[in-house]
Amino acid sequence: MEKILLIIPAYNEAENIPWVIEELQQLDNVYDYVIINDGSKDNTKAICEEKGYNYVDMPINVGLADVFRTGMKYAVRHGYSMALQYDGDGQHDPHYIACMVEKMKQTNADVVIGSRFVEEKGCKSLRNVGSYIIQALIKLTTGKRISDPTSGMRLYNANVMKFLANEINMAPEPDTIALLIRQGFRVEEVEVKMRERQAGVSYLNFGNSIRYMMNICMSLVFIQWFRRKR
Amino acid sequence: MSVLLRVILVLVALGTFRYIIRKIRKSQAQIVDMGFWIIFSIILIIIALFPQIAFFMADVLQIATTVNFVFLAVIFLLLVQLFLLSIKVSKLESRVKELAGEVALKNYEDAEE
Numbered sequence: 329m330e331k332i333l334l335i336i337p338a339y340n341e342a343e344n345i346p347w348v349i350e351e352l353q354q355l356d357n358v359y360d361y362v363i364i365n366d367g368s369k370d371n372t373k374a375i376c377e378e379k380g381y382n383y384v385d386m387p388i389n390v391g392l393a394d395v396f397r398t399g400m401k402y403a404v405r406h407g408y409s410m411a412l413q414y415d416g417d418g419q420h421d422p423h424y425i426a427c428m429v430e431k432m433k434q435t436n437a438d439v440v441i442g443s444r445f446v447e448e449k450g451c452k453s454l455r456n457v458g459s460y461i462i463q464a465l466i467k468l469t470t471g472k473r474i475s476d477p478t479s480g481m482r483l484y485n486a487n488v489m490k491f492l493a494n495e496i497n498m499a500p501e502p503d504t505i506a507l508l509i510r511q512g513f514r515v516e517e518v519e520v521k522m523r524e525r526q527a528g529v530s531y532l533n534f535g536n537s538i539r540y541m542m543n544i545c546m547s548l549v550f551i552q553w554f555r556r557k558r
Numbered sequence: 559m560s561v562l563l564r565v566i567l568v569l570v571a572l573g574t575f576r577y578i579i580r581k582i583r584k585s586q587a588q589i590v591d592m593g594f595w596i597i598f599s600i601i602l603i604i605i606a607l608f609p610q611i612a613f614f615m616a617d618v619l620q621i622a623t624t625v626n627f628v629f630l631a632v633i634f635l636l637l638v639q640l641f642l643l644s645i646k647v648s649k650l651e652s653r654v655k656e657l658a659g660e661v662a663l664k665n666y667e668d669a670e671e
Contacts, residue, residue, distance in 0.1 A: 364662070384662045384663060384665075384666045385662055385665065386658055386659070386662045387661050387662060387665075388654075388658050390654075390655040390659070391655070394652075394655040394656070394658070394659055395659075397656075397659060398658075398662055398663065401659065402666075405663070496652050
């Protein structure tokens with residue numbers, strides 16, 4: 329039986345964390361999880377403490393990339409064989425976790441992405457336009473079609489976990505997916521449904537979205553070519 | 559170039575050198591990192607004392623005015639320094655974040671016991 333860990337980054341998610349965790353605990357198959365509190369300014373930490381959730385508390389705010397990396401280290405050190413990147417804002421539906429695990433076992437993939445658009449085309453909102461551009465760039469640089477590169481629901485196996493835990497510049501973002509493909513890791517996708525964020529504020533406002541797109545595109549088009557192979 | 563201007567240049571260069579040395583002493587910065595600034599201020603003094611060097615270089619490179627050569631050289635030196643600094647800050651940032659992660663995991667393990 330494989331051991332699966334859900335890595336849940338949380339920055340100011342006091343309103344969402346309780347029901348996200350409760351929803352997880354109501355599943356038939358109870359997964360291990362770790363909340364990583366990224367120096368939240370609200371009472372996220374107090375809630376985790378009070379309800380006895382399993383959480384790691386970052387002493388300072390370090391941003392998603394390093395929160396995720398810390399989660400990966402946790403997973404590697406506690407001997408998990410799979411790790412799932414899972415949002416703390418309730419966008420991800422835990423009922424799809426089993427599908428993703430199934431897909432990983434079936435196809436022997438190193439990474440399984442929970443995609444919103446494997447079958448249906450996404451509606452043309454601003455975020456999806458960005459997603460198309462990133463998709464095209466990944467296709468261009470790796471030759472592989474990833475239908476939903478910006479999806480934040482990704483399952484990694486032990487090989488990739490070690491890689492992500494030890495290397496720098498391994499943010500849980502589309503450019504890392506492209507890098508993994510070029511390094512010879514196998515990436516598959518599974519159809520999932522996602523919900524709207526239930527409470528609190530998204531990190532991606534308009535200005536941040538533009539900056540995010542710029543960074544990812546720069547990274548995909550220019551930087552990735554100069555990175556050392558494994 | 560007038561004598562007055564040269565005197566001012568030499569005085570400013572010497573003042574800068576003194577200021578940098580004093581700051582380095584006080585701030586207890588790593589000597590390796592300050593090497594650049596010491597050499598930089600010595601170069602300023604040398605050029606102020608012997609502007610012939612700048613005249614000569616500008617002439618060789620066919621730069622119309624001497625001062626343009628001085629600007630070019632100083633801007634280039636500063637750009638290199640800025641680039642090195644940028645790498646250093648970036649490294650520092652990733653190390654701090656890495657340490658933060660390790661501290662968090664350590665605290666978690668300690669709490670578990």
